[in-house]
Amino acid sequence: MSTPSDIHTNGTSPDDPEAIRADIERTREDLAETVDALHAKLDVKTRAKDKVTAVRDSATTDTGKPRPEVIGGTVAALLLVAGLVWWRRR
Numbered sequence: 001m002s003t004p005s006d007i008h009t010n011g012t013s014p015d016d017p018e019a020i021r022a023d024i025e026r027t028r029e030d031l032a033e034t035v036d037a038l039h040a041k042l043d044v045k046t047r048a049k050d051k052v053t054a055v056r057d058s059a060t061t062d063t064g065k066p067r068p069e070v071i072g073g074t075v076a077a078l079l080l081v082a083g084l085v086w087w088r089r090r
Helices: 017-042 044-059 068-089
Strands: none
16 A cells, blocks of 8 residues: 555656656756746846847837937926026026
8 A cells, every 4th residue: 555655746656767757857847947037037237238128119219219208308307407507506
């Protein structure tokens, strides 16, 4: 009679070589996925490039020209800074 610890989750005996090989292969695949995910998360240079690309894409049109709202926001910010500098010097 076998106890619950004598049977794998796939219903095979822990002494079955094919089950052991399959379990090892599954573990290797899981470990490789984990390492790949950690590598992608720790690759700061690539993540920074992706962020720059995303910001550039959101600030330009399909033709590569700046979006009108970005130009308007930039002009407004410059006017605000110029106004503050003028006001402080009075």
